[in-house]
Amino acid sequence: MKLSTRTRYGVRAALELAANQSKGPVQIKTIAHRQDISIKYLEQLMAILKSAGLVRSIRGAKGGYILAKPANQIKLSDVFNALEGPVTTVECLENKNYCARVTDCVTRQVWAEVQQAIMSVLQSMTLQDLINRTKDKKTLNYQI
Amino acid sequence: MKLSTRTRYGVRAALELAANQSKGPVQIKTIAHRQDISIKYLEQLMAILKSAGLVRSIRGAKGGYILAKPANQIKLSDVFNALEGPVTTVECLENKNYCARVTDCVTRQVWAEVQQAIMSVLQSMTLQDLINRTKDKKTLNYQI
DNA sequence: AGTATTCCTACCTTATTAGTAGTATATTAT
DNA sequence: ATAATATACTACTAATAAGGTAGGAATACT
Ligand code: FES
Ligand code: FES
Numbered sequence: 049m050k051l052s053t054r055t056r057y058g059v060r061a062a063l064e065l066a067a068n069q070s071k072g073p074v075q076i077k078t079i080a081h082r083q084d085i086s087i088k089y090l091e092q093l094m095a096i097l098k099s100a101g102l103v104r105s106i107r108g109a110k111g112g113y114i115l116a117k118p119a120n121q122i123k124l125s126d127v128f129n130a131l132e133g134p135v136t137t138v139e140c141l142e143n144k145n146y147c148a149r150v151t152d153c154v155t156r157q158v159w160a161e162v163q164q165a166i167m168s169v170l171q172s173m174t175l176q177d178l179i180n181r182t183k184d185k186k187t188l189n190y191q192i
Numbered sequence: 193m194k195l196s197t198r199t200r201y202g203v204r205a206a207l208e209l210a211a212n213q214s215k216g217p218v219q220i221k222t223i224a225h226r227q228d229i230s231i232k233y234l235e236q237l238m239a240i241l242k243s244a245g246l247v248r249s250i251r252g253a254k255g256g257y258i259l260a261k262p263a264n265q266i267k268l269s270d271v272f273n274a275l276e277g278p279v280t281t282v283e284c285l286e287n288k289n290y291c292a293r294v295t296d297c298v299t300r301q302v303w304a305e306v307q308q309a310i311m312s313v314l315q316s317m318t319l320q321d322l323i324n325r326t327k328d329k330k331t332l333n334y335q336i
Numbered sequence: 337a338g339t340a341t342t343c344c345t346a347c348c349t350t351a352t353t354a355g356t357a358g359t360a361t362a363t364t365a366t
Numbered sequence: 367a368t369a370a371t372a373t374a375c376t377a378c379t380a381a382t383a384a385g386g387t388a389g390g391a392a393t394a395c396t
Binding site: 075076077091094095098105106107108109110111112113 | 339340341342343344
Binding site for chain 2: 049050051056059060063124132133138154155157158159161162165166168169170173178181182
């Protein structure tokens with residue numbers, strides 16, 4: 049059970065935007081360079097974050113991306129959901145018609161609890177919280 | 193973030209054994225039939241559970257599989273770890289040399305918390321707990 | 337006009353998951 | 367002994383998803 053690079057890269061990119069909230073848009077190539085991610089790949093990830101309403105884009109020269117909301121209003125769960133898809137440990141948690149014996153399935157409850165546990169951790173943290181944790185706010189210290 | 197069939201099938205198989213603890217070994221083909229899993233695939237999953245020390249096999253006619261320990265001593269996390277591998281949201285949680293800036297990476301702490309949340313749910317439940325939840329203990333009601 | 341940037345969409349490559357198949361080996365029953 | 371019934375082992379295949387590349391269109395600033 050590993051995190052995809054999509055999510056890891058996406059969180060890093062979102063943090064870059066959060067760290068530069070006051071300084072105007074940040075270009076994909078800047079983020080890609082700083083975080084050592086392929087430009088073309090990051091392009092796609094940003095598009096996902098955009099369609100999830102988490103970031104806004106500014107096209108053309110001097111364009112780039114900015115957060116769509118203040119960093120303290122973007123939960124990690126938002127970023128996670130956008131990129132990793134909903135944490136659905138098993139299909140029938142979303143789609144009740146998926147399994148035949150949904151009503152009294154015992155394992156279903158377990159997976160539901162796991163899912164809930166993950167979400168409550170991610171919902172309790174905003175991008176701003178993470179930024180605050182970094183000591184030197186100019187050089188964000190994260191990787192992966 | 194989905195569960196693999198390996199884990200889902202494995203848990204179902206383990207529950208079948210737990211439900212038949214008193215009644216001697218259960219054959220792969222019986223489980224496969226009851227749970228609608230390919231015999232040959234299940235064979236491999238049982239081998240994994242065996243090498244993890246969770247089940248014991250009895251070869252030859254009238255053979256099959258039994259739990260290696262009482263059902264109340266097998267945690268769901270044991271089954272999960274055996275089949276899904278350790279819940280490692282990010283590599284550097286296991287392997288500290290993986291990332292360069294491990295010591296003050298902010299995201300690392302987040303993933304560590306997520307990982308811990310998952311594990312504590314799974315560690316808090318044994319196969320027996322799940323069996324107890326089923327109302328009619330003869331026909332186990334689970335799927336997926 | 338020219339340059340810098342996002343946007344769109346198709347493709348490709350690799351890794352993982354899921355499943356099949358065949359044969360060898362062990363145990364029981366007759 | 368022999369036949370029948372199981373697991374054990376190992377290799378192969380198919381399907382899906384992850385990760386990444388590529389090219390060009392659209393948009394906006396200078
Ligand atoms: S009914 Fe879907 S997991 Fe049991
Ligand atoms: S150092 Fe490994 S996730 Fe940040």
